[in-house]
Amino acid sequence: MPGRRFWLLKSEPTTYSFDDLLNEDDQVAEWDGVRNYAARNTMRDEMNVGDGVLFYHSNSKPNAVVGYGTVVKAGYPDHTAWDPDSEHPDPRSTPDDPVWFMVDIRGQAKFRNPVTLQEVKVHPDLLEMVLVKNSRLSVQPVTNKEWKVILTLGMSE
DNA sequence: GCCAACGTTGGC
DNA sequence: GCCAACGTTGGC
Numbered sequence: 001m002p003g004r005r006f007w008l009l010k011s012e013p014t015t016y017s018f019d020d021l022l023n024e025d026d027q028v029a030e031w032d033g034v035r036n037y038a039a040r041n042t043m044r045d046e047m048n049v050g051d052g053v054l055f056y057h058s059n060s061k062p063n064a065v066v067g068y069g070t071v072v073k074a075g076y077p078d079h080t081a082w083d084p085d086s087e088h089p090d091p092r093s094t095p096d097d098p099v100w101f102m103v104d105i106r107g108q109a110k111f112r113n114p115v116t117l118q119e120v121k122v123h124p125d126l127l128e129m130v131l132v133k134n135s136r137l138s139v140q141p142v143t144n145k146e147w148k149v150i151l152t153l154g155m156s157e
Numbered sequence: 158g159c160c161a162a163c164g165t166t167g168g169c
Numbered sequence: 170g171c172c173a174a175c176g177t178t179g180g181c
Contacts, residue, residue, distance in 0.1 A: 012179085036164075058179055117180080136163055136178055 006142040007047060008054040008065070008131060009105070018055045018067045021107040028072055031139075032080045032102045033088045039139035044075040044101035052147055053105055056131065064114035065150055073104035111154030125149045 009031060011017070021029050034040060051071040057064055077098030080086035093099035120126045126149060130140040142150075 010179090038164090063180070134163080135180070138178085 003048075004050055004052065005046070005048070006052045006054070006144065006147040007042070007071075008056055008129075008140050008142050010056045010058050010138040012059045013057045014059070017057065018107060018110060021055070021069070021105070022067075022110065024107075027069070027107040028104055029107075030078075030102055031105050032078050033086075034078070034102065034138060035088055035090065035100060036138060038137060040099075040101050042139045042141070043103045046141075047071050047103050048074050052142075054142060054147070054150060055107070062114070063117040065111065065120075065154060066114045067107060067110040068151060068154070069106050069108040071103050072106045075101045075103055078102040109155075113154055113156055115150050115153045119153070120150075123149065123153075 013019075021027060031043070034043065049071055053069045053071060054065050055067045055069065057066050077095070078093070078100040079095075080088060081090045081093035081098065081100045082095060083089060084091075090099060117131070120129060121132055125145055126132070129142070129146055130137055134140070
C-alpha cells in the first residue's frame with residue numbers, strides 16, 4: 001500500500017500493557033494521555049488509518065517490542081485532557097480549542113519472540129532507531145526497513 | 158533507587 | 170528570546 005507508514009508506541013506495562021490492548025473490545029483502544037508536543041504532532045498530523053504500529057514496553061523486564069497492530073482512527077482531540085477526573089487533565093485544552101490529540105489503535109498480534117532493547121541496540125539495521133537515539137519519545141517514526149526487520153525477528157521462533 | 162538526558166516553564 | 174531551574178522519562 002503506497003503511503004503506508006510505520007510508528008512505535010511506548011507504554012509501561014504496569015500502566016497499560018499490550019495484553020490490556022488485546023483484551024479490549026475488538027482489540028481497539030484510544031491512545032490517550034500523551035502530553036508531549038512532538039508525540040502530539042505525530043499523532044495529529046502524521047498518523048493515518050492503516051499505518052503499522054509497533055508496541056514497546058518501557059520500564060519493563062525486559063524492555064522490548066512486544067507486538068504490532070494498526071492505526072484505526074487518525075488524529076483527533078484527546079477528550080481526557082478536559083476531563084478533570086482523568087489521569088492527565090489539562091485545563092488549557094478544551095473541546096473548542098484542543099491542545100492534545102490521540103489516535104485509535106488496534107492490536108494485531110503478540111510477538112512469539114519479543115525484540116528486546118538490547119537486541120535493537122546491536123542489530124545493524126536497528127541501531128539508528130529513534131528508540132535508541134531519543135529514548136524519551138513515546139510516539140515515534142519507524143522506517144520501512146526497521147518495521148520489516150522487527151516483524152521478522154518478532155514472529156520468528 | 159539512582160541519575161542522565163531531555164522537555165517544559167518562567168523570570169528576566 | 171535566552172537560559173536556569175525544575176520535572177519527567179526510562180535505562181540500568
